[in-house]
Amino acid sequence: MASSQADIVSLWQETAPPSTKPLRFTGSGQADVAVIGGGYTGLSTAHALAREGVDVVVLEANRLGWGASGRNGGVVSGKFRIGFAQMARRWGLDVAKRMHEIGLKAIDNIPDLLAEFEIDAEYQPSGSLRCAHRPEALAALQEECDWLGHTLGDSSVSMLDACQMTSETGATGFFGGMLNQRGGVIHPLKFQRGLAAGLRAGGLAIYDESPVTGIEHLPRGGLNLHLPQGQIRVQQAVLATNAYSSLTAAGGTIRRRVVPFRSAIIATAPLTGTVGSTLLAEGRSYTETRRMMRWFRKSGDRLLFGGRGAFGKKNNASGFVALEKAMRRQFPQLEGLEITHRWSGLVAMTMDSLPHIGRLDDRLTYAMGYNGTGVAMASYVGRHTAAMVLNQPVDLGLINGLALRNVPFYPAREIGVRLVAGWYQTLDAFGK
Ligand SMILES: Cc1cc2nc3c(=O)[nH]c(=O)nc-3n(C[C@H](O)[C@H](O)[C@H](O)COP(=O)(O)OP(=O)(O)OC[C@H]3O[C@@H](n4cnc5c(N)ncnc54)[C@H](O)[C@@H]3O)c2cc1C
Numbered sequence: 001m002a003s004s005q006a007d008i009v010s011l012w013q014e015t016a017p018p019s020t021k022p023l024r025f026t027g028s029g030q031a032d033v034a035v036i037g038g039g040y041t042g043l044s045t046a047h048a049l050a051r052e053g054v055d056v057v058v059l060e061a062n063r064l065g066w067g068a069s070g071r072n073g074g075v076v077s078g079k080f081r082i083g084f085a086q087m088a089r090r091w092g093l094d095v096a097k098r099m100h101e102i103g104l105k106a107i108d109n110i111p112d113l114l115a116e117f118e119i120d121a122e123y124q125p126s127g128s129l130r131c132a133h134r135p136e137a138l139a140a141l142q143e144e145c146d147w148l149g150h151t152l153g154d155s156s157v158s159m160l161d162a163c164q165m166t167s168e169t170g171a172t173g174f175f176g177g178m179l180n181q182r183g184g185v186i187h188p189l190k191f192q193r194g195l196a197a198g199l200r201a202g203g204l205a206i207y208d209e210s211p212v213t214g215i216e217h218l219p220r221g222g223l224n225l226h227l228p229q230g231q232i233r234v235q236q237a238v239l240a241t242n243a244y245s246s247l248t249a250a251g252g253t254i255r256r257r258v259v260p261f262r263s264a265i266i267a268t269a270p271l272t273g274t275v276g277s278t279l280l281a282e283g284r285s286y287t288e289t290r291r292m293m294r295w296f297r298k299s300g301d302r303l304l305f306g307g308r309g310a311f312g313k314k315n316n317a318s319g320f321v322a323l324e325k326a327m328r329r330q331f332p333q334l335e336g337l338e339i340t341h342r343w344s345g346l347v348a349m350t351m352d353s354l355p356h357i358g359r360l361d362d363r364l365t366y367a368m369g370y371n372g373t374g375v376a377m378a379s380y381v382g383r384h385t386a387a388m389v390l391n392q393p394v395d396l397g398l399i400n401g402l403a404l405r406n407v408p409f410y411p412a413r414e415i416g417v418r419l420v421a422g423w424y425q426t427l428d429a430f431g432k
Contacts, residue, residue, distance in 0.1 A: 010071050010343040011267040011299065012189035019063055019193065025207040030233040031057040033389055034225055035240055036212045036250060039069035040374065041367050042240035043195045043206075044382025045389075050204050052390060057232065058204065059225070061211035065192045067244050071345040072375060073265055073295060073306050074188040075285040076110055077128055077180075078103025081353035081371040085147045091398065093151070098397040100152050106380035107183050113379060114191070117198030121191035122299075125184040127156075128285045131165060131174045137289035141178040156181040169286060170279035171330050185285050185297050188375060195379075212237075212250040215364070223363050225250075236389055239366040242374070243346035254360065257350065257404045258369050264344035265306035266323050267299070268337050275333050276301055294326055303327075303334070308347070308372070319344075347372040356404035357385045357396065365389050369404060 038060030088096035132138035245251035
């Protein structure tokens with residue numbers, strides 16, 4: 001089932017304890033609910049269902065942690081792809097407040113999960129810093145910071161000037177930045193594997209290398225899930241396949257509601273000497289304000305630099321070269337330092353830039369579309385997705401309040417993504 005992406009060894013794979021042997025589903029079985037996809041969304045949903053006494057089974061097509069949950073940047077944040085002020089303008093202040101609260105709850109859920117399953121995933125609640133690459137970007141950050149403080153009463157945000165940015169990041173050239181004390185960084189694969197191991201230890205059935213290849217609606221209710229070596233009869237299923245919804249036909253219509261966008265990461269060899277001690281000394285996550293947003297963080301003594309680009313369907317060398325060039329431009333002091341790891345994965349973009357949970361019909365529920373910010377959110381939405389499965393009330397603001405719409409011109413999505421990415425890169429290059 002795994003594509004060429006599995007061949008690339010990420011820094012996370014190299015630094016996490018070895019994965020357990022795959023546990024494939026074979027034969028025929030039954031359960032109340034099947035969760036399809038074993039990333040943060042699938043595991044958090046199964047966790048919440050099991051807590052409610054539901055007989056639940058998780059079916060993952062690849063090895064556990066193969067998807068975005070095992071290969072992301074490990075930035076823990078409660079933000080959405082659209083800002084809270086924009087939400088207030090579009091949907092009203094109460095909605096913006098609720099979404100802000102959901103973001104904070106998602107962040108707070110991370111240490112709770114780590115404690116519950118005794119996971120050491122190197123979580124540092126060190127906050128995040130947004131770095132303005134132009135004066136106009138700094139003005140926009142200042143406006144956002146004021147709005148968050150005055151209107152939402154968020155006291156965790158503050159502004160840094162250009163000098164403070166240099167001492168915080170070790171990079172020159174930023175005009176200032178906005179510091180958010182909430183959130184931090186984590187080892188994403190240790191987190192994912194820790195969750196899976198903890199849930200398995202508690203008796204939850206989690207199968208990997210077990211792709212669901214088809215979902216059959218049975219005339220008298222329930223579903224028959226087809227797998228290469230078996231089938232499972234369930235009352236309901238949850239699609240937690242996010243950007244990988246096109247892996248098999250089981251993705252059905254849901255795959256047309258997200259655009260998979262390739263995101264890539266490079267990691268340096270360990271930093272030493274003054275560079276090692278001065279670069280990103282506070283150990284936060286850092287994002288640039290460019291349209292084709294680049295981000296960076298440290299993991300141990302290595303620098304990780306990531307971003308989205310016009311990568312297309314597969315990993316491509318020129319995309320990594322562009323990322324490395326951007327890193328060396330930002331941090332000239334890294335001259336000569338080797339890049340030891342290069343990897344990528346797919347993020348799921350939605351038409352309204354928001355994640356969504358919802359129902360396709362009375363038997364199928366979905367949760368997806370984190371637009372590249374799913375570490376905290378995907379780990380948090382599970383309890384609400386479980387409530388939806390159980391027909392309990394769900395109040396997750398726009399996440400369940402708005403429908404996940406189909407992507408128009410879906411067959412042309414790849415070309416569209418690359419055109420938009422290319423155009424954004426051009427605008428960034430010209431400082432627009
Ligand atoms: C390179 C990269 C960097 C990122 N950086 C960050 C970051 O720093 N911070 C942040 O908040 N977010 C980040 N993200 C996004 C974040 O990783 C995702 O939003 C989150 O992991 C989504 O979790 P998920 O469980 O919904 O999806 P996934 O973890 O992708 O899991 C979906 C799973 O479904 C499985 N599947 C698909 N079809 C089937 C089938 N038919 N049968 C069985 N299984 C199936 C797939 O194999 C896959 O494992 C990043 C993503 C990428 C790719």
